[in-house]
Amino acid sequence: MSEILVLVDHVDGAVTKPTVELLTIARRLGEPSAVLIGGGDDSAADTLKKYGAEKIYVVDDADFKDYLVAPKAEVLAQLVEKSSPGAVLISSGGEGKEIAGRLAVKTGSGLITDAVDVEAQGDTALTTQSVFAGSYTVQAKVTTGTPIITVKPNSATPEQADAAGTQEQIEVSISEGAKGARITATEPRKSSGRPDLSEAAIVVAGGRGTGGDFEPVENFADALGAAVGASRAAVDSGWYPHSFQIGQTGKTVSPQLYVAAGISGAIQHRAGMQTSKTIVAINKDEEAPLFELVDFGVVGDLHSVLPAATDEVKKHKG
Amino acid sequence: MNIVVCVKYVPDATSDRHFESDSTVDRAGVDGLLSELDEYAVEQALQIKEKQGTDDGTEVTVLTVGPDDATNAIRKALQMGADKGVHVNDEAIAGSDAIGTSLVLAEAIKKLGSEAAYDLVVCGMSSTDGSMGVLPSMLAERLELPAVTLGSEVEYDAGTVRIRRDGDTATQTVEATTPLVLSVTDQSGEARYPSFKGIMAAKKKPLETWTLSDIGVSADQVGLSTAWSQVESTEARPPRTQGEIVTDEAGSGATKLTEFLVSKKFI
Numbered sequence: 001m002s003e004i005l006v007l008v009d010h011v012d013g014a015v016t017k018p019t020v021e022l023l024t025i026a027r028r029l030g031e032p033s034a035v036l037i038g039g040g041d042d043s044a045a046d047t048l049k050k051y052g053a054e055k056i057y058v059v060d061d062a063d064f065k066d067y068l069v070a071p072k073a074e075v076l077a078q079l080v081e082k083s084s085p086g087a088v089l090i091s092s093g094g095e096g097k098e099i100a101g102r103l104a105v106k107t108g109s110g111l112i113t114d115a116v117d118v119e120a121q122g123d124t125a126l127t128t129q130s131v132f133a134g135s136y137t138v139q140a141k142v143t144t145g146t147p148i149i150t151v152k153p154n155s156a157t158p159e160q161a162d163a164a165g166t167q168e169q170i171e172v173s174i175s176e177g178a179k180g181a182r183i184t185a186t187e188p189r190k191s192s193g194r195p196d197l198s199e200a201a202i203v204v205a206g207g208r209g210t211g212g213d214f215e216p217v218e219n220f221a222d223a224l225g226a227a228v229g230a231s232r233a234a235v236d237s238g239w240y241p242h243s244f245q246i247g248q249t250g251k252t253v254s255p256q257l258y259v260a261a262g263i264s265g266a267i268q269h270r271a272g273m274q275t276s277k278t279i280v281a282i283n284k285d286e287e288a289p290l291f292e293l294v295d296f297g298v299v300g301d302l303h304s305v306l307p308a309a310t311d312e313v314k315k316h317k318g
Numbered sequence: 319m320n321i322v323v324c325v326k327y328v329p330d331a332t333s334d335r336h337f338e339s340d341s342t343v344d345r346a347g348v349d350g351l352l353s354e355l356d357e358y359a360v361e362q363a364l365q366i367k368e369k370q371g372t373d374d375g376t377e378v379t380v381l382t383v384g385p386d387d388a389t390n391a392i393r394k395a396l397q398m399g400a401d402k403g404v405h406v407n408d409e410a411i412a413g414s415d416a417i418g419t420s421l422v423l424a425e426a427i428k429k430l431g432s433e434a435a436y437d438l439v440v441c442g443m444s445s446t447d448g449s450m451g452v453l454p455s456m457l458a459e460r461l462e463l464p465a466v467t468l469g470s471e472v473e474y475d476a477g478t479v480r481i482r483r484d485g486d487t488a489t490q491t492v493e494a495t496t497p498l499v500l501s502v503t504d505q506s507g508e509a510r511y512p513s514f515k516g517i518m519a520a521k522k523k524p525l526e527t528w529t530l531s532d533i534g535v536s537a538d539q540v541g542l543s544t545a546w547s548q549v550e551s552t553e554a555r556p557p558r559t560q561g562e563i564v565t566d567e568a569g570s571g572a573t574k575l576t577e578f579l580v581s582k583k584f585i
Contacts, residue, residue, distance in 0.1 A: 094451070130555075137553045196486075249444075257582070309576055317585060
C-alpha cells in the first residue's frame with residue numbers, strides 16, 4: 001500500500017478534528033503518514049497514532065514559524081520527493097488551500113480542492129465535490145503527478161485505528177524566497193466556549209433580521225449546544241465577527257441541523273449551508289427565498305420566536 | 319508604481335449555472351460578469367494608486383484570461399478606474415485547470431513586467447465559480463514572489479504591504495516588501511460603482527488582446543486535454559423539497575418549532 005501524507009493542523013499541539021478526519025480518509029487510500037510541523041509534543045503524536053498514523057514526520061519549525069504558508073509547502077514538497085506518496089491530503093481552509101496550490105506547482109501535480117468525500121478507485125483517489133452553491137456534485141481525479149487533495153471539515157467520521165505511529169525527525173531546508181511574508185503579530189481569538197463552527201453538529205445563524213441583536217440567536221444556540229454563525233449582511237454591518245460568516249466568502253457548514261434566523265437566503269449564503277442535513281428558518285418575511293429549502297419554517301419575528309423556543313428547549317432538556 | 323490586477327469573468331451566481339457535455343462550465347449559455355470577489359482586488363489597487371497622489375504615475379493594469387466575453391470583466395474594472403487592460407484570449411486555453419490558468423497569468427505578468435517592472439499583483443480571494451482560492455499562491459510560486467494573502471485590511475506604505483489576516487483561531491498581521499502578490503477578501507473594503515464619468519472614460523482606455531504565442535506558452539501546456547485533474551462526472555443535486563411552514567401566532571411558532579426539533583431528535 002502506498003504512503004498517504006496528511007498535513008496535520010494543530011493549535012499549539014492540539015490536533016484538530018479535521019486532521020483526524022483526514023487520517024480516516026487516508027486509511028481508505030493507503031498507509032497514513034502524518035506530517036507534524038511544529039507543536040511536536042507527545043500529545044499530538046499520541047492522537048495521530050490513535051487515529052491510524054503509521055508514520056509521523058516531525059518537523060521543527062523554529063526557523064520558519066513566523067512566515068506565512070510558503071515554508072510549509074516547501075516541507076511537503078521535500079517529503080513528496082523523499083517518499084513518493086500516493087496522495088497528499090490537506091484540510092480545506094485558507095491556509096490549507098494555499099499550501100496545496102503551491103505544492104501542486106512545486107511538484108508538478110494535479111490539485112483538487114474542497115472535496116467532501118474521497119475514495120479509492122483502482123490505484124488513485126476519486127474525489128467528490130459540491131459545486132455551484134451545492135447545486136451540483138462533481139466527481140474528479142488527479143491525472144498527473146501526486147494527487148493533492150484538500151478536504152472540507154466534516155467529510156468523514158473519525159475512526160480510531162491504533163497504528164505504529166513511528167516518529168521520524170525530518171530536517172528540511174527552507175529557502176530564503178519562502179520567507180518573504182512575515183507574520184509580525186498574532187492575536188489569538190477569544191474562545192466563545194461554543195463548538196467550532198465548521199465542526200458543529202448544530203449551527204444557529206443570524207442575519208439582517210436580528211437588527212444587530214444576536215442575544216436571541218446565541219441563547220438559542222446555547223440551549224441546543226450549537227455553534228453560532230452569521231450571514232454576510234450581519235458581518236458587513238459589524239454585528240458579528242467575520243470569522244463566523246457563513247456563505248461563499250466565509251465558512252461552508254454542513255451540520256445535522258442548520259437554523260437560520262432572520263436570514264433571507266441569497267445564493268451566496270446558500271452556498272455555505274445548502275448541504276446541511278436539516279434546515280430550519282425563522283423569518284418575518286414569508287417570501288424569503290430560504291423558505292424554499294427548509295424542512296421546517298416559521299414565519300414570525302425571531303425576537304419573539306427564539307426566546308420562547310429557547311425556554312421550551314430548556315424545559316424539554318430539564 | 320505599477321499594479322497588475324488579475325480578474326475573472328464568471329457565470330452569474332444567480333443564474334442557472336451548469337456544465338457542458340465535456341464537464342467544463344458552460345460559459346456561453348449564461349450571463350457573465352466580473353467576479354464579485356475580484357471587484358475587491360480592483361478596489362484595493364485603486365485605493366493604493368490614489369494614496370500615491372496624482373503625479374506619481376501609478377498605473378493599474380487589469381489582466382484576464384478567458385473567451386471573448388471576458389473582455390467585459392476588464393471593461394468593468396476600467397470603468398471603476400483601472401488604467402489599461404490585457405485580455406489573454408486563445409481557443410487552446412479553454413478547459414484549463416488552475417494549474418494551466420496560473421501558467422498563462424504568470425507568463426502574461428512576466429511579459430508586462432518586461433515592459434515595465436511591476437510592484438504588486440493583486441487578486442481576489444477566489445473566483446465565484448470554481449472558488450478554489452489557490453490562484454494567488456500558484457502565481458506567487460510561479461513568479462517566485464512573496465505572497466500576502468486573504469487580507470481583510472490592507473495598508474501600503476513605501477514598498478511594504480501589511481495586511482490583517484483573519485484565521486480560524488487567531489488574527490495575524492502579515493507583511494512583505496514589493497514586488498509581491500496580494501490577495502484580498504470581501505472584508506477589505508466596499509468596491510466602488512463605476513461613475514458615469516468612469517464609464518465614458520473607460521471607452522478610451524487601452525485594451526490589448528494577447529494570444530498564447532504572445533506570451534510564449536504553447537498550446538500543449540494548457541487546455542482541457544492537458545489538465546492535471548479530470549472531472550469524471552457531474553450531477554445536478556435534486557432540489558430540496560420545502561417542508562412545513564407555520565406562521566407564528568401568539569407563541570405558536572416556538573411551540574411548533576420545538577415539536578419539530580423533538581420529532582427529529584435534536585432535543
